[in-house]
Amino acid sequence: MSEINEVKKRINGVAATQKITNALYLISSAKVRRAREELGKTAPYFLGIRKEIKSVFKTIGHIDSVYVYPENDHMESAPCGYLVVTADRGLAGAYNHNVYKRVENELRGRNGSKLFVVGGSGREYLASKGYDVVNSFDFEALRPTLADSRKMADMLLDGFARGDYSKLFIIYTDMADGATVVKSTRILPFHTAEFTDEKDKIREEFEFVPSREVVLENLVPSYVCGYVYSALVDSYCAEQNARLAAMKSACDNASEILSGLRLEYNHARQDRITTEIAEVSSGARFQRSNKK
Numbered sequence: 001m002s003e004i005n006e007v008k009k010r011i012n013g014v015a016a017t018q019k020i021t022n023a024l025y026l027i028s029s030a031k032v033r034r035a036r037e038e039l040g041k042t043a044p045y046f047l048g049i050r051k052e053i054k055s056v057f058k059t060i061g062h063i064d065s066v067y068v069y070p071e072n073d074h075m076e077s078a079p080c081g082y083l084v085v086t087a088d089r090g091l092a093g094a095y096n097h098n099v100y101k102r103v104e105n106e107l108r109g110r111n112g113s114k115l116f117v118v119g120g121s122g123r124e125y126l127a128s129k130g131y132d133v134v135n136s137f138d139f140e141a142l143r144p145t146l147a148d149s150r151k152m153a154d155m156l157l158d159g160f161a162r163g164d165y166s167k168l169f170i171i172y173t174d175m176a177d178g179a180t181v182v183k184s185t186r187i188l189p190f191h192t193a194e195f196t197d198e199k200d201k202i203r204e205e206f207e208f209v210p211s212r213e214v215v216l217e218n219l220v221p222s223y224v225c226g227y228v229y230s231a232l233v234d235s236y237c238a239e240q241n242a243r244l245a246a247m248k249s250a251c252d253n254a255s256e257i258l259s260g261l262r263l264e265y266n267h268a269r270q271d272r273i274t275t276e277i278a279e280v281s282s283g284a285r286f287q288r289s290n291k292k
Contacts, residue, residue, distance in 0.1 A: 002005035002127050003176075004268045004269055004272060007264050007265045007268055008265060011258060011261045011262065011265060014254050014257050014258050014261065015258060017250075018250075018251055020249050021247045021250040021254065022247070025243075025248060026245065028240040029240075031143075031236075031246060032237050032241060035143075035144065035237050036233075036237060038233065040204070042055055046222070046223070046225075046226030046229070046230065049222045049223050050223065052106045052219055053190070053219050053223060058070050063216065064213055065213045065217065066160075067190055067216060068189055068216075068221050069189045069190060073205065074226070078110035079110065079111070079113045079162065079166065080114075080165050080166065080167045080168070080185075081113070081116065081156060081159055081160065081165035081169070081171075082106065082107070082113060082114070082115050082116065082166070082168075082170075082171055083116045083152065083168070083170045083171070083228065083231070084115055084116065084118065084122060084172075085122075085170070085172040085235040086099050086117060086119035086122025086125075086141065087119050087121050087141055087239045088119050088120045088121055088140050088142055088224035089121060090121065091244040091246055091247070092243040092246060093245055093246040094242070095173065095239050095242040095243075096119075096121055096122060096125070096227065098173070098180075098182050099172075099173060100122070100125060102171055102182040103126065103130075106169070106171065107131065113132065113165065114159065115131050115132060115133045116134050116137040116152070116155065116156060117133055117134075117137065118122055118139045119139075119140065119141040120140065120225055123138075129202075136155075137152075137155060139151075140268055141232070141235065141236060141239065143236070144229060144236050146220060149225050149226075149232060150225050151224075152228050153221060153224040153225040153228050154221070155226075156219060157220070157224060160188055167186055167188065167189065168187045168224075169184055169185060169186050169187065169219035170183075170184070170227065170231045172229065172235040173234065173235045173238035173239070174234045175237055175238045180241065187224055187225075187227055188220075202269050240287055
C-alpha cells in the first residue's frame with residue numbers, strides 16, 4: 001500500500017510540474033508574438049533614419065566626425081564598449097551560455113573594454129568572471145521598450161563621446177530564418193562603405209543645413225536607439241523561443257515520466273489486488289477445511 005501511495009505522489013508531483021511548464025510555454029508564445037508586433041510598428045522609422053545617413057555618405061568628400069571611421073585605423077587593440085543582451089532568468093536552454101561564450105571570444109586581447117549588460121543573470125555572471133561591467137547600467141530584459149532603448153543609447157553615446165572606448169559593439173541573439181545566432185555588430189564608428197559603394201557616390205551637391213557633420217550628429221542618437229531597440233527585441237524573441245523549446249522538452253519529458261509512473265502504478269495496484277485475492281482465497285480454503 002505504501003508503494004502505491006508513493007508512486008501516486010510522484011505522479012501528482014510530475015503532473016503539477018507539467019502544468020507549470022505548459023503554462024510557461026503558452027506565455028512565451030504570446031510574448032514572442034507581441035514583441036514582433038511592436039518591432040514591426042517601429043521598424044519603418046528606423047529604416048528611414050538609416051536611409052538619411054546613407055544619403056549623407058553618398059556625397060563625395062571627407063566627413064569630419066567622431067562617428068566616422070578614421071581612414072588610418074590604429075585602434076585594433078584599443079578598448080571597446082560592448083552592449084551585451086542576456087536574460088534576466090534561466091529556464092531558456094543554452095541562451096545565456098551562448099552569449100557568454102561570444103563575449104569571452106570577443107574580449108580576448110581587448111583589455112580595458114567596458115561591458116554594458118542588459119539582464120540580471122548576465123550582469124552577475126560576467127562581473128563574477130572579472131569583466132569591467134558598468135554597474136550604473138541597470139536594465140532588465142523582461143520587456144524591451146523604446147524608452148529604455150533611448151536611455152541605453154544616451155549612456156552608450158556619452159561614453160563614446162568622452163573617449164571611454166574607441167568602438168561600440170552590440171552582442172545580441174538574432175533569429176534569422178528561424179535559426180538562432182549570437183551576433184557581434186559594430187554600431188560606431190561608421191564605415192562609409194557599409195552604407196554605400198564607391199559606384200553609388202554622386203558628385204551632385206545636396207544641401208545639408210548647417211553641414212553634413214551636424215546633420216549626421218543629429219541622426220546618430222536615433223540611429224543608435226533604433227539599433228539597440230531592434231537588438232533587444234530580437235534577443236527577447238530568441239530568449240522566449242529558447243524558453244519555448246526548453247518548456248516543450250520539459251513537457252515531453254514529463255509525459256514520458258508520467259507514462260512510466262502510471263505503468264508502475266498499475267503494476268503495483270495489480271500486485272496488491274492479486275495479493276488480496278490470494279489472501280481471501282487462502283482464508284476461504286482455511287475456513288472450508290475447518291468446517292470439515
